[in-house]
Amino acid sequence: MTTAQDKHPQPLVGIGSCLAGNEVRYDGQSKAANIHVQRMRECFDTRPFCPEMAIGLGVPRPPIQVAGEPDDLRVVDVATRQQDVTQPLKDFAQQVLNNNPTMAGYILVKGSPSCGFDRVKRFNKEGRLVARDSQGVFAATLATIDPLLPLEDDGRLNDPGLRESFVTRVFTYHQWRELCAEGLDAGKLVSFYSRHKYLVMAHDVPSYRKIGKMLANAGKEDIEELGQAFITELMTALTKRTSRRSHANVLFHIAGYLRKKIAPPERQRLSDLIEQYRLSAVPLIVPITLLKHHFANHPNAYIDQQAFLSPFPDQLQIRNVT
Incomplete structure (x- = not known):
């Protein structure tokens, strides 16, 4: 484990x-x-x-x-x-x-x-x-x-928003530096973004779309130039403040992977909880915890790797107040 x-x-x-x-x-x-x-x-x-x-x-x-x-x-x-x-x-x-x-x-x-x-x-x-x-x-x-x-x-x-952005960027930049130290190639670059897609979506949807297009022909581009353009766009996106609306959008996207896995009452409970979060009734950690519970029971390899669900240690308590 x-x-x-x-x-x-x-x-x-x-x-x-x-x-x-x-x-x-x-x-x-x-x-x-x-x-x-x-x-x-x-x-x-x-x-x-x-x-x-x-x-x-x-x-x-x-x-x-x-x-x-x-x-x-x-x-x-x-x-x-x-x-x-x-x-x-x-x-x-x-x-x-x-x-x-x-x-x-x-x-x-x-x-x-x-x-x-x-x-x-x-x-x-x-x-x-x-x-x-x-x-x-x-x-x-x-x-x-x-x-x-x-x-x-x-x-x-x-400031909770600035704190979230800073810590998210620190861990992301650290992972990027480790990846580059191993040796960057098109496959690793696409895999790195695959893990960070929903995280980027929560911060800036235009960057989410732009990076997707940027990597469409990753194998045909100069990897050093592409890598620099990629990490610049990604890190810039992560400087943007998230909002309850943007987080809720990502939560609903991720919840979609459970559509055929959990019973209708459980789906409704999850949907209601995400909506409660969007309306400021509960902090982000609440729907995140329920999502993790469901994916622990119904593993999904793509979702399990998503940085959005755990971009930094829980002990920082950032998602307890956002």
Whole structure:
């Protein structure tokens, strides 16, 4: 029998060192990780990094801030505004990715001028706050080097939809990296998508259709180019928020495979439960659990492999609230 650990091997995920409990912030403190980050650390192989420490700023240290215009952002010290650490932070981002080629995601630090995902404070040359419209330079460089790498900060991970998307992308990207390490061919590519079709459908139906057409002639295309186009479309689709309506659509599709397997009262009960989910009466875990129960009694090889039914460990409790 396949265990949860077998089905969900731990992906390598970077994390802000302060969120990992290390006292590396400018004031010598750590930052308390919220419950969602704590659960993720149990399911991910997290590797802590502090860019500011890594470039030699030390602890404690004068704080730094993002300054300048949107098209020419710099990271400078608050006290003198003379110490520019922009390039060292960019260089360290490159170093992190070079040294961790299997990294499947990164948990950033809300508001940080180095590690903030978004809405980072931006100051003018005189040190006055002008906007909260920036991204930390280290974080921005990670995104530039690997646009598909899942990134979120600890603050945004409080949002159930963003949390679901992030964790789904982390496990999917991890599986993709493993597949590529084995050696990609047309058959493996089609098989990978076959397992993720309903997951993509739940996030973005147009991408679901586009990828299907993309792979129609997989054996005749250059596999490297096709693979890159495929994973770009798939990972982009998974950034889209799911909804109760989109999940219900997939649930009804999957339930269709039980049409001739279960009795009419059971079919009606399942249909009613999916509708209750769509109307926000129950969380997603409820119809998912019933579907798994029925497929345990009536196995279907195609459905059993679907990532949608178990895209991440249940202990993350993501589907208990969505």
